[in-house]
Amino acid sequence: MDAFWIILTGSLVALNGALLGSFLLLRRMSLVGDAISHAVLPGIVVAYLFTASLTSPFLLVGAALTGLAATWIIETLNQKARLQHDAAIGLTFTLLFAIGVILVASFAGQIDLDMDCVLYGEIAYVPLDTITLASGIGMGPKQVWTLGIVFVGLIILLLTGYRGLSLTTFDAGYAAALGFNTSFWHYALMGAVSLSTVAAFESVGAILVVAFLVGPAATAFLLTRSLKWMLLIASAVGIASAISGYYLALWLDGSISGAMALMTGVIFALAFVWQMVVKR
Amino acid sequence: MIQHVDNPIIEVHDLTVSYDKKPVLWNVDFTIPAGALVGIIGPNGAGKSTLIKAMMGLLPLSSGYTELFGKKLNDVRKRVSYVPQRESVDWDFPASVMDIALMGRYGQRGLFNRITAEDRSIARQALEEVHMLEFANRQIGQLSGGQQQRVFLARALAQQADLYFMDEPFAGVDAATEGAIIELLKELKSQGKTILVVHHDLQSAADYFDWIVLLNTRLVASGPVKEVLTPTLLQETYGGKLSLLAQVGDIASSKGVGTRE
Amino acid sequence: MNSLSQFLSLSDANVRYVVIGCVLLGISSGLMGVYTLLRKRALIGDAIAHAVLPGICIAFMLSGVRNTWVLFAGAVVTGSLAVYLVDLITRRSRLKPDAAIALVLSVFFGAGILLLTIIQSSGNAAQSGLDKFLFGKAAAMLPEDLWLFGVVLLLVVLVLLTGYKDFKLLAFDKGYAQSQGIPVKALEMVLSTLTVLTVATGIQAVGVVLMSSLLIAPAAASRYWTHRLSGMLILSAILATLGAYIGAFISYTKPGMPTGPWIVVVLSCITLASMLLAPNQGVIARYLQRRKHRNKILQENILKAFFHLGEKKNNQALAFGMEVLRQQRDMPVARLKSGLRQLVRQGSLLDTNEGYQLTRSGLEAATRVVRLHRLWELYLSRHLNIAPDHVHEDAEGIEHLITPELERELELLLDSPGIDPHDSQIPYTQKDRNR
Numbered sequence: 001m002d003a004f005w006i007i008l009t010g011s012l013v014a015l016n017g018a019l020l021g022s023f024l025l026l027r028r029m030s031l032v033g034d035a036i037s038h039a040v041l042p043g044i045v046v047a048y049l050f051t052a053s054l055t056s057p058f059l060l061v062g063a064a065l066t067g068l069a070a071t072w073i074i075e076t077l078n079q080k081a082r083l084q085h086d087a088a089i090g091l092t093f094t095l096l097f098a099i100g101v102i103l104v105a106s107f108a109g110q111i112d113l114d115m116d117c118v119l120y121g122e123i124a125y126v127p128l129d130t131i132t133l134a135s136g137i138g139m140g141p142k143q144v145w146t147l148g149i150v151f152v153g154l155i156i157l158l159l160t161g162y163r164g165l166s167l168t169t170f171d172a173g174y175a176a177a178l179g180f181n182t183s184f185w186h187y188a189l190m191g192a193v194s195l196s197t198v199a200a201f202e203s204v205g206a207i208l209v210v211a212f213l214v215g216p217a218a219t220a221f222l223l224t225r226s227l228k229w230m231l232l233i234a235s236a237v238g239i240a241s242a243i244s245g246y247y248l249a250l251w252l253d254g255s256i257s258g259a260m261a262l263m264t265g266v267i268f269a270l271a272f273v274w275q276m277v278v279k280r
Numbered sequence: 281m282i283q284h285v286d287n288p289i290i291e292v293h294d295l296t297v298s299y300d301k302k303p304v305l306w307n308v309d310f311t312i313p314a315g316a317l318v319g320i321i322g323p324n325g326a327g328k329s330t331l332i333k334a335m336m337g338l339l340p341l342s343s344g345y346t347e348l349f350g351k352k353l354n355d356v357r358k359r360v361s362y363v364p365q366r367e368s369v370d371w372d373f374p375a376s377v378m379d380i381a382l383m384g385r386y387g388q389r390g391l392f393n394r395i396t397a398e399d400r401s402i403a404r405q406a407l408e409e410v411h412m413l414e415f416a417n418r419q420i421g422q423l424s425g426g427q428q429q430r431v432f433l434a435r436a437l438a439q440q441a442d443l444y445f446m447d448e449p450f451a452g453v454d455a456a457t458e459g460a461i462i463e464l465l466k467e468l469k470s471q472g473k474t475i476l477v478v479h480h481d482l483q484s485a486a487d488y489f490d491w492i493v494l495l496n497t498r499l500v501a502s503g504p505v506k507e508v509l510t511p512t513l514l515q516e517t518y519g520g521k522l523s524l525l526a527q528v529g530d531i532a533s534s535k536g537v538g539t540r541e
Numbered sequence: 542m543n544s545l546s547q548f549l550s551l552s553d554a555n556v557r558y559v560v561i562g563c564v565l566l567g568i569s570s571g572l573m574g575v576y577t578l579l580r581k582r583a584l585i586g587d588a589i590a591h592a593v594l595p596g597i598c599i600a601f602m603l604s605g606v607r608n609t610w611v612l613f614a615g616a617v618v619t620g621s622l623a624v625y626l627v628d629l630i631t632r633r634s635r636l637k638p639d640a641a642i643a644l645v646l647s648v649f650f651g652a653g654i655l656l657l658t659i660i661q662s663s664g665n666a667a668q669s670g671l672d673k674f675l676f677g678k679a680a681a682m683l684p685e686d687l688w689l690f691g692v693v694l695l696l697v698v699l700v701l702l703t704g705y706k707d708f709k710l711l712a713f714d715k716g717y718a719q720s721q722g723i724p725v726k727a728l729e730m731v732l733s734t735l736t737v738l739t740v741a742t743g744i745q746a747v748g749v750v751l752m753s754s755l756l757i758a759p760a761a762a763s764r765y766w767t768h769r770l771s772g773m774l775i776l777s778a779i780l781a782t783l784g785a786y787i788g789a790f791i792s793y794t795k796p797g798m799p800t801g802p803w804i805v806v807v808l809s810c811i812t813l814a815s816m817l818l819a820p821n822q823g824v825i826a827r828y829l830q831r832r833k834h835r836n837k838i839l840q841e842n843i844l845k846a847f848f849h850l851g852e853k854k855n856n857q858a859l860a861f862g863m864e865v866l867r868q869q870r871d872m873p874v875a876r877l878k879s880g881l882r883q884l885v886r887q888g889s890l891l892d893t894n895e896g897y898q899l900t901r902s903g904l905e906a907a908t909r910v911v912r913l914h915r916l917w918e919l920y921l922s923r924h925l926n927i928a929p930d931h932v933h934e935d936a937e938g939i940e941h942l943i944t945p946e947l948e949r950e951l952e953l954l955l956d957s958p959g960i961d962p963h964d965s966q967i968p969y970t971q972k973d974r975n976r
Contacts, residue, residue: 025636026373030643031584038750081816081824086583087761091812094754098805101676101751105798115799119675119750120654164391167383170373174435177336177362178387179354207591207750208654211647218644222634225419227374248655255658261651268644276633282926294931307927307935343934372635421635498925522924524950531942536827537834539938 005127005141007246009203010260012147014238016196017212018220019154022227022234023189025217026169031086032071033213035093036190037197039070041100041118041206044198048111060146060198067194068187070096097206120257121205143203150199157192158231165189166227204257212238215264219271237267281513282310283503287350289314289443289474290335295344296540297327297334302533303342303497304330306525310493310502317469318476319489319505323518326496328478329365332445336362342540348443358388361441363432365448371421371428378416380431381407384438399438406437409464426457433461444468444475451480462488485509497525555680559789562682565690566743566755567782569697573739574760575770575777576732579712583757584639585627585733588646589740590752592623594653597674598660607670609685616741623649624733653749677748677801679789686745693738700735701774704728709770746785748801755781758808765819784808838941839872839880844889844907845914846870847899848968857904862896908968914940915961915968916951922962923955929962 024033043066047059070092077088104113116122131139139145158165168175168185176182193213200209220233244267245260252259288311295308305327312318320328333339335346337353349356361384381403382395389399407413410430415423420431429449436444450458465475465488479485485492485505492508494500494517501508501517532539577586593616600615601607623645630641657671673681701708710718711728719725740752747755759781763773788804817824846869851857861869863877881897884890889903899907917939918932927935943951961967 025640026370028370028637028639030640034587034643034646077816082822083761083816084578084581084583086581087578087757090583090587090753090757091761091809094751094757094805095809098751098754098802098809101799101802102806105802108797115676120658160392163386166375166379167386167391170375170380171364171369171383173333173338173364173368174362174383176338177360177364179357180386180391208647208651210643211651214640214643214647218636218640221374221636221640225374225421226376227379230374252655252659253662254655258651258654258658261647262655265644265648265651268648272630272634294934296935307921307925307931309927309931498927500926524920524947524954525925527947527950528939528942531944531947535834535942536831537942539935539942 002127003246005144006123006256007243009123009126009141009143009147010242010246010256011239012144012151013200013203013209014212014216014242014260014264015235016147016151016154016200017209018216018234018238019158019231020189020193020196021213021215021217022220022230023165023169024193024213025221026227027189030214030217031089032074032190033193034210035074035089036067036070036193037206037209037213038093039096040064040067040194040198040201041097042066042103044201044206045100045103045107045111045113048113049107060195063198064191064194066096067197068191071187071190100206117202117205118207119205120208120255121201121203123203123256126203146199147203150196154192154196157188161185161188204260208257208261211261211264212241215241215261215268219264219268222268222271222275237264241267281501281503281507281510282499283507284311285313287314288312289316289349290476291347291350292331292335293344293346295331295334295346296342297330297339298342298529298532298538300533301536301538302529303525303539304529305334305495306498308344308495308499310499312474312476312491312493312502314474315469315472316474316491317465317489318474318491318493319479319485320476320493320495321479321482321485321517322495322500324480326517328480328495329447331495332362332447332476332478336360336445342538358439359442361436361439361444363436363444363446363449366425366429366432366451368447371423373420375420376416377407377412377418377420377423377431377434378403380420381416381434381438384435387439402440403434403438406434407431409437410434411460424454426453429453429457429461433464442473444473446475446477448478448480450477482509482514498522556793558682558684558687559679559793560786561687562679562690563746563785563789564782565687565694566746567759567785568778569690569694569739570743570755570785571759571763571778571781572697572701572774573732573736574756574758574781575763575773576708576712577736577756578760578764579770580715580729580732584642584753585624586736586740586756587753588623588627588642588649589620589737590744590749591646591653592649593617593620593737593741593744594674594749595619595649595656596622597671598653598656601671602656602660609683609689613689613741616744617737619649620737620741621734624737650749673748673799674744675748675750676799677744677746677751677804679746679785679800680793682745690742690745693742697735697739700731704731708732712770746789746800747804748799751801751805754805754808755785758805758812759784762808762812762815765815765822780811781808784811834941836883839876840884840889841906841910841941842870842872843877843880843884844899844903845910847890847897847903848907848911851899852968857899860891860893860896860898865896905970905972908970908973910940912968912973913943913948915965916948916955916958917943918963919955919958919961919967920951932962 024030040063043063047063051059073092074088077083078085104118126141126143129142131142133139164185168182172182197209216234216237219237220230223233224230241263242260245263246256249256249259290312292308292310295305296303297305322328334341348360385399404413407416410433412430412434449461468475486509490505492505493502494508494513496517501513577583596615596619597612600612604611626645627641630636631638707723707728743755744752759777762780763776766776767773784807785804787807789800791803792798792800820826846866850861850869851859885892888900889906891898891900914936917936921927921932922929959967
């Protein structure tokens with residue numbers, strides 16, 4: 001049963017990453033996704049100071065705001081201080097992440113959070129932290145619920161915002177000429193990325209989540225030229241990475257989330273070689 | 281030679297646009313009659329694309345305004361269609377030709393309402409007009425440059441607008457596509473639509489357009505093609521930038537203050 | 542304070558190692574950072590840093606010992622592999638560089654975490670001390686580490702000095718370098734290799750997760766102070782050393798605290814301070830310059846109002862009160878008052894009983910602004926074909942920008958005109974005529 005919950009948790013992280021990562025990739029913002037995932041750490045630590053874990057949706061959103069703030073800081077450094085874009089990204093996320101690590105080390109005795117969790121999460125312990133109703137009925141792990149709710153939210157966002165996201169991604173100038181608010185869609189996407197990285201934090205940590213944001217989307221991008229198929233293939237690749245990663249970690253006796261991240265890369269490598277062979 | 285018209289469909293008034301506080305368009309002021317096929321012509325870096333983008337409200341203005349149909353852009357957006365430069369987007373984007381043509385309907389339909397059968401038939405018709413219907417299901421990454429340009433045109437046609445802004449539609453396309461596009465533009469004109477085209481080839485300008493706007497960071501001329509395409513005015517357009525303008529622009533930029541503060 | 546003096550006096554052998562280590566690391570990172578920044582490859586450094594983790598783990602697993610040189614070799618191998626893969630993916634697929642970087646970075650890091658946890662579960666993680674590569678541990682530096690840092694620094698300095706001119710061209714204008722027949726590909730390889738070597742040593746102090754900051758922050762900071770490559774290199778090396786040193790000290794006073802985050806915080810503060818404070822390019826300097834210009838506009842607009850009032854009455858020696866001035870040119874009372882005060886202090890205006898009055902120098906300045914305004918109007922209408930009723934607005938802004946050189950150019954071009962497009966005199970004072 002534990003295996004089921006762990007794989008389900010990994011799959012949900014991967015699904016959220018695959019759906020959002022596809023749009024990040026097409027907008028050439030994969031590295032901004034990387035920056036956001038690092039930058040939410042101080043928000044998460046502060047949230048932990050208030051409560052034992054991220055079960056409160058309020059704190060989830062509060063921590064996610066740190067990610068939005070990071071994108072805003074990057075833009076400000078770029079435009080107001082004229083710092084080149086890649087350097088603005090690098091400077092912002094390293095500073096915020098460093099502050100987060102210092103907070104973790106400073107409050108080591110007071111919060112239920114250590115460096116290992118920051119680095120690769122505690123997906124192995126997910127099945128232990130369950131919700132039990134007053135009547136005594138077990139509802140399954142908390143993490144699955146958190147990630148599941150975020151996933152449902154993403155599906156709603158995609159169903160209603162599919163056209164807005166794809167139009168502003170493909171041709172922002174044309175979208176603006178039609179009178180649509182392109183920065184609304186930008187921040188909607190960034191907010192969703194922040195929220196899902198925070199939700200994934202307890203399972204896979206702040207860094208490995210990037211693999212789920214980029215790997216499945218990049219694989220799907222090589223395999224199809226249709227956006228709908230790209231989203232579907234990325235989702236499937238994400239789930240496949242979660243399953244294969246789990247058993248790889250079991251076999252090697254190592255970090256489950258690390259193995260899942262590695263598997264996104266392995267599947268990408270297969271797709272990459274395949275497309276090189278086909279092109280010839 | 282700046283000829284103003286009564287009841288213009290486009291009125292550009294005292295338009296100044298700056299990048300990084302340095303004006304790239306100075307005090308541009310002209311009017312365009314309805315039903316004209318207009319070429320915006322000038323050397324590289326003259327601000328032709330900037331002018332179109334500024335008119336479409338895509339760039340902040342340092343001064344001036346544009347009126348279309350005698351109104352502000354926001355009141356008439358559905359009657360205006362914009363064709364950006366082909367290179368401005370990434371054609372590796374995973375979408376089919378039909379997907380792009382349908383984007384032309386988003387403006388009329390809104391982003392949250394269903395795309396109807398009517399929208400699809402309008403998009404199909406637009407593709408037919410640019411001879412791309414047979415490629416409707418082709419992925420856009422597999423198109424030639426000319427075909428990509430036709431898809432962009434189809435998207436604009438699907439808007440069923442009355443006024444068209446086109447940024448370099450002839451850049452990097454084959455002769456057949458160029459011919460097809462100009463036929464289409466003339467057809468649109470005969471339906472009473474007005475079309476503005478950024479164009480860089482002087483040779484063909486006289487054949488293609490009936491109204492010309494000559495631009496080189498400032499407006500050199502605007503008027504009927506015969507009166508504008510004269511050696512004197514062309515010399516003035518292509519004879520290099522006015523050094524005084526450029527120098528003042530540089531000072532404004534280096535002081536970080538702009539020219540209109 | 543005790544720990545500070547202990548740290549500064551270098552009495553403790555461990556402290557000596559840390560300080561020397563920081564200096565060696567800081568210089569090589571500061572130098573290489575400038576080139577990665579100028580070549581817009583700042584985030585490749587991040588990918589390299591994350592990618593050295595699996596290399597270190599594999600080297601440890603194969604050798605079974607925690608030997609500086611062995612781990613370094615492993616780091617260099619996977620770091621270089623990462624650079625190669627980013628290049629390969631962008632060349633041979635539709636993926637863009639940013640996606641390739643993010644992909645390589647996260648997958649290599651995932652592999653590194655997997656290997657690290659395998660080593661930990663096999664039980665000899667304690668003696669391996671590999672976890673210090675994650676967030677850095679400057680205090681754990683050994684003499685053999687310092688030898689390694691020294692060798693890398695020597696290599697970096699020697700190569701950069703030998704090819705200084707070519708690297709400079711490459712950093713500022715790759716296209717031109719190519720056209721000059723410089724072997725761009727080979728030089729880029731050299732720079733990438735040096736970056737990998739630098740990163741593979743820097744992680745000792747900063748850790749793989751935050752190493753990119755040691756490359757980006759000092760280089761970015763130095764760019765605000767100078768545009769000269771040599772200046773940037775020297776300043777960046779100094780700042781990186783300083784950041785590493787202070788960060789190491791802070792974590793030295795707090796046992797259990799990793800070094801990397803503190804180095805990053807210190808470096809980021811240095812960069813942010815540079816951003817704000819640097820002359821010319823700093824945010825504050827640019828703000829002050831803008832404010833100064835706005836003030837100049839205010840003063841000149843008031844002077845112009847005096848000139849116009851005097852022009853109407855045909856007498857520039859009259860005094861005017863605030864009300865009359867505001868009727869001539871509407872502006873907020875507070876602004877007007879402050880402008881008048883400044884002009885009196887400068888000796889451009891006299892504060893008399895009947896009001897304010899232009900002095901001789903004030904009249905000269907006022908005449909000049911009006912002259913520039915009318916010259917520009919004439920220029921616009923003659924050379925830009927702009928209708929006379931459209932030229933005023935633009936001249937209102939430009940009159941404050943024109944330098945004496947440009948004024949002379951204008952006069953020459955317009956052939957010393959007497960009348961502007963609105964049939965007003967273009968005014969000159971006696972002093973101007975004598976010029």
